[in-house]
Amino acid sequence: MAASIASDAKSAWHARLSHHIVTRLSSLKPPSNVRFENPFRVLGQLNKKQWLFFLVAFAGWTWDAFDFFTVSLTASDIAESLDRTLTDITWGITIVLMLRSVGAIVFGLLSDKYGRKWPFIWNCVLFVIFEMGSGFVRTYKQFLAVRALFGIAMGGIYGNCAATALEDCPLAARGIISGMLQEGYALGYLLAVIFNRALTTTTSHGWRSLFWFGAGPPVLIIVFRMCLPETETYMAQKNMERVSHKASFIRMAKASFKSHWHIMIYLVVIMAGFSFMAHGSQDLYPTMLEVQLEFGANRRTVTMCVASLGGIAGGMLFGHMSDFIGRRLTIIVACTLGGALIYPWAFVRNGGIMAAVFFLQFMVQGAWGVIPIYLSELSPPALRAFIVGLAYQLGNLASSASSTIEATIGMRFPLETLADATIERYDYAKVMASFMGCVFGFVLIVSFLGPENRSADLSVGYPLESQRDEEDDDDVEKNPPDDAEKNTPAQHQGTCVA
Structure with missing residues (x-):
């Protein structure tokens, strides 16, 4: 009896897998009755409490991004101050990405077990401590140590923010709220660019002032969440x-x-591709503008602000689109258009570079705008914060060496060093263009082959197995269900059936 049940279950699993593979193309077709809704009318469905949940989650995620980009935007200054190479300083970015998965595990489980509120608050407390400490480091070892601890704190915020913003969200507004939430990342980047220009080059403490400033806003976010x-x-x-x-x-x-x-395995794989996409297009780009294209501080600031504005617009538009044409198709469209923009983004040297960076980030963050709700709909309710956060951060772990890889390979393509230059020049554009072409292709393929669970119930009614007593599992052999398909994972949230 047991062998027969096991054989039937294996056959059913193979049948579902075969069905999944052969329906990847047909499942991309939007429903025939789909129509684009006015986003303002959709947003009007949120009540006051739902808006407040979104805003506090958005604030936390925005400042997480701000804190992360303080290093990439000041990498050259930190390298000069600590008497290290630029590649050495990019390890400060890499180590943050490597340790964020630890924070995702710790704070994800705490959030699912004890609530969204207090784990979020203590996470922000760590932001204050480690961002302040980053401004006081005097040696390279101290820099790496503080950034490593900061990586753990940063890793804990995403899953909690996604759950806080989306799990009470009206169904019709999920896509646009997902896009708006994710673009806290782009807004954090924009704020980092602005305050980097305002503080790093105009104060006596230079890059340290940016880190000290970054420790202040999380205090306000803590009060908000309380x-x-x-x-x-x-x-x-x-x-x-x-x-x-x-x-x-x-x-x-x-x-x-x-x-x-x-x-879970699928989510980690696709998030690795998305993380390579984001970090590959952003982390080293300011350095390329400064070192290779010799942009001054003002022009560099304007260029990065334009890129961030493009990302914000793309995330909201594509996030909203995903409610009507599907999560996977939206990602595929964004990756296809993004790939077509790589050449102007990397090699245009005149005024057209503004349009290139705007639309490249429009596509990158457009694909990213789908991610919070895509991950949430594929995750089981009991572990939503944990799985969303862990998948996101393990993807970051896989891509943790993005900037270091680009900087290291870039050293193989040296450019002529100017007489008054203090840093050697390399052809980073060539490396970044090749890198992004590979990444866009990878994400497109994985998205095409992956599952989708659009409009899934985000309530707590399943997985069905959680409703059973442990003894019930022993009774399956004695009393097998009349219809095995009713109890297969194909009926539960997050299966491989699109």
Whole structure:
């Protein structure tokens, strides 16, 4: 009996996998009754509490991005101050990306177990401490140590922010809210560019002033979050745990791992591609403008601001589009158009560079705008903050050496060093263009082959396995279901059936 059930389950799994593969193209077709909704009318569906949840999540994610980009924007200054090479300083970026997965595990589990509120607050407290400490480092070892600790703090915020902003969000507004939330990343980049120009070159402490300033706004975000309650979805989950021992957090977590392990692997793979896309197009770009194109501080600032504005616009538009044409198709369109823009983005040297950086980031962040809701819909409710955050940060881990790879390969293409230059010049544009071409292609292919769960219920009613007692698993052999398909993972959230 047991062998027969196992054989039937294996056959059913193979059938679902075959069906998934042959339907990848047809599943991209939008529903025949789809129509584009006015985004302002869609946003009007959010009530006051839902807006506040979005705003505090957006603020936390924005400042996470600001803190991250303080290093990439001041890398040359830090290298000169600490008497190290630019490649050495990019390891400060790499080590942050490498350790963010630790923070995602710790704060993700805390958020799913104890709520969205207090883990978020303590996460922001660490932001204050480590950003302030970054401004006081005097040696390269101190710099790496502080940034390593900061990486853990940064890793904990994304999953919590996505859950806070999206799990109570009206269905019709998910796409645009996802895009708006994700573009906290681009806004953080924009703010970092602006304040870098305002503080780094105009104050006696230089780049250190930018880090000290960065420690202030998280205090306001902490106060904001303290004034808000837990999300209604999380409170419903806690209520379910109180009324039924079968719905305990441990049981639901175990069931989620059992039924979603293949989805977790897929999410890490696709997030690795997305992280390479973001960091490959942004981390070293300011250095390229300064060192290779010899842009002055003002022109460099304007260029990066234009890029960030393009990203913000793209994230909101493509995020909203994904509610109508689908999450995967939106990503594929953004990657295709982004690939077509690589050449002007990397090699235009006249005024057209502004349009190139605007539209390249429009496509990069357009694809990214789908990610918060795409990950949330594929994740089990009991571990939403954990899985969303961990997939995101493991993707960052895989791409952690992006800027170091580009900087190192760039050294193979030296350019003529000017007489008054203090840093050697390399052809970073050639390396970045090749790098981004590969990344866009990878993300497009993985998205095409991947699953989608658009409009999935983000409530706490499943996975179905979490409703069972442990003894019930033993009874399956004795009383097999009449219809095995009813109890297969194909009916649950986040399966490989599009």
